[in-house]
Amino acid sequence: MKTPFEENHDLIRWLDGEMSPAECAAFEATLQNDPQLAAEAAEMQKLSLSLKEHLPAELPVPHADFFNSQIQVRIAQLELDDARAASQRSESAISRLMQWLRTPWFFGAAATALLVAGFAWLQIGAASGTTAILSSYTPNPTVHAETFHSSEAQATVLMLEGLEPIPSNQPITGFNVHRAEPDAEMASTTLFDASGSVLLVMAKDARGQPQILK
Amino acid sequence: MMNEEIRMTNALRTPKTAWRSISALLLVSSFVLLHSSFSPAQQPAPIPAVKPATDGQVWGALIFAVNDASKLTGSAEKAPEHQKDLSQRLAKVFPYQHFEILGQHLQDVFREYESWVVPTRDLFLKVDSKGTAADGGLNLHLQVWRQQQVLVKTDAVLHARSPLFIGGPKWRDGQLIFVLESRPKK
Numbered sequence: 001m002k003t004p005f006e007e008n009h010d011l012i013r014w015l016d017g018e019m020s021p022a023e024c025a026a027f028e029a030t031l032q033n034d035p036q037l038a039a040e041a042a043e044m045q046k047l048s049l050s051l052k053e054h055l056p057a058e059l060p061v062p063h064a065d066f067f068n069s070q071i072q073v074r075i076a077q078l079e080l081d082d083a084r085a086a087s088q089r090s091e092s093a094i095s096r097l098m099q100w101l102r103t104p105w106f107f108g109a110a111a112t113a114l115l116v117a118g119f120a121w122l123q124i125g126a127a128s129g130t131t132a133i134l135s136s137y138t139p140n141p142t143v144h145a146e147t148f149h150s151s152e153a154q155a156t157v158l159m160l161e162g163l164e165p166i167p168s169n170q171p172i173t174g175f176n177v178h179r180a181e182p183d184a185e186m187a188s189t190t191l192f193d194a195s196g197s198v199l200l201v202m203a204k205d206a207r208g209q210p211q212i213l214k
Numbered sequence: 215m216m217n218e219e220i221r222m223t224n225a226l227r228t229p230k231t232a233w234r235s236i237s238a239l240l241l242v243s244s245f246v247l248l249h250s251s252f253s254p255a256q257q258p259a260p261i262p263a264v265k266p267a268t269d270g271q272v273w274g275a276l277i278f279a280v281n282d283a284s285k286l287t288g289s290a291e292k293a294p295e296h297q298k299d300l301s302q303r304l305a306k307v308f309p310y311q312h313f314e315i316l317g318q319h320l321q322d323v324f325r326e327y328e329s330w331v332v333p334t335r336d337l338f339l340k341v342d343s344k345g346t347a348a349d350g351g352l353n354l355h356l357q358v359w360r361q362q363q364v365l366v367k368t369d370a371v372l373h374a375r376s377p378l379f380i381g382g383p384k385w386r387d388g389q390l391i392f393v394l395e396s397r398p399k400k
Contacts, residue, residue, distance in 0.1 A: 080325070080343070129351075129373045131370065131376040132370065139367070143365060150307050152306040153306035155376065155379050156370075158366070160365055160383075168385070172276075172278075174291055174317020177320065179320075180330065182328075184326075189328070189330055200332065202330045210359055
């Protein structure tokens with residue numbers, strides 16, 4: 001014989017449809033033999049249906065936009081933390097290298113190496129110190145990005161093909177921005193001109209798209 | 215004796231003397247208020263502005279390239295000293311004769327925050343620092359935005375004196391070009 005607690009537990013599982021077919025059959029047989037339990041089951045079933053009818057299945061999240069933007073800001077901060085940790089690891093490797101460079105025999109070897117390197121640099125030009133594109137992605141499939149280095153212009157070029165032209169009647173007014181101040185709490189950046197006057201405020205909406213506020 | 219003192223005090227409280235007392239009280243109160251609220255020595259110390267950490271600095275500009283000089287906008291923006299030969303360098307890549315700076319922006323690259331390079335409202339750049347590259351360059355994630363639309367996302371290593379030219383959309387018989395260059399760290 002089951003205790004009232006066990007019967008209630010079974011009743012809840014039966015109402016929630018959590019019983020196996022065998023358990024369900026056994027419990028329904030119990031219900032037929034126990035009018036009091038059957039009445040309680042009918043009452044709870046009625047209550048459950050009423051609740052389902054009157055309560056929405058989903059509730060809107062209050063201030064969803066702000067919530068989303070804060071999560072995005074936090075994710076961005078975590079990514080930057082990871083990048084900084086990787087940078088610090090490389091700095092410690094550099095400090096070990098510096099210790100090795102302080103050894104006495106190094107200076108003679110370094111002078112010879114400098115002569116050779118200087119000669120080579122004059123011959124082939126400075127290949128390092130050139131801006132490089134590591135990867136690029138154009139979300140719009142009609143736009144293509146082509147990358148190359150122009151030694152004549154001494155510049156790296158990222159050419160975007162397939163862009164929609166800007167209408168001729170649309171004026172483009174430029175700024176001369178000298179300084180910016182980020183505001184972590186507001187997730188925005190204020191841009192200033194040379195005299196310290198505010199030119200505009202950059203922020204992002206819930207979708208991460210930039211918003212120019214002034 | 216006691217009654218005499220009370221009589222004398224009451225005698226002193228004529229309307230004229232009462233008015234003088236009130237005036238004196240007001241004067242003293244004003245003095246105290248002025249010195250407690252507006253004296254620079256008593257002002258609360260300003261909150262120290264903590265300058266955010268940076269990984270470097272970039273200079274960005276939006277250039278209008280066109281063949282017909284009469285189509286130039288007449289922008290007064292001048293190239294900085296280190297970019298005096300910018301037009302000649304751009305002409306090596308883009309098939310135009312005239313190059314005009316529409317807007318420019320000198321921007322610190324924040325280590326912990328995103329940075330924006332906004333020479334114009336129409337075309338601007340979002341910059342996220344990824345630290346210093348092994349060869350000393352500035353490792354960046356860049357996004358070129360045209361108002362609400364991202365045109366390209368790219369990872370790049372920028373070096374001083376080696377600009378990045380981004381060929382943008384066509385506009386008024388010409389083309390818009392975004393120039394981005396890393397500036398040597400101070």
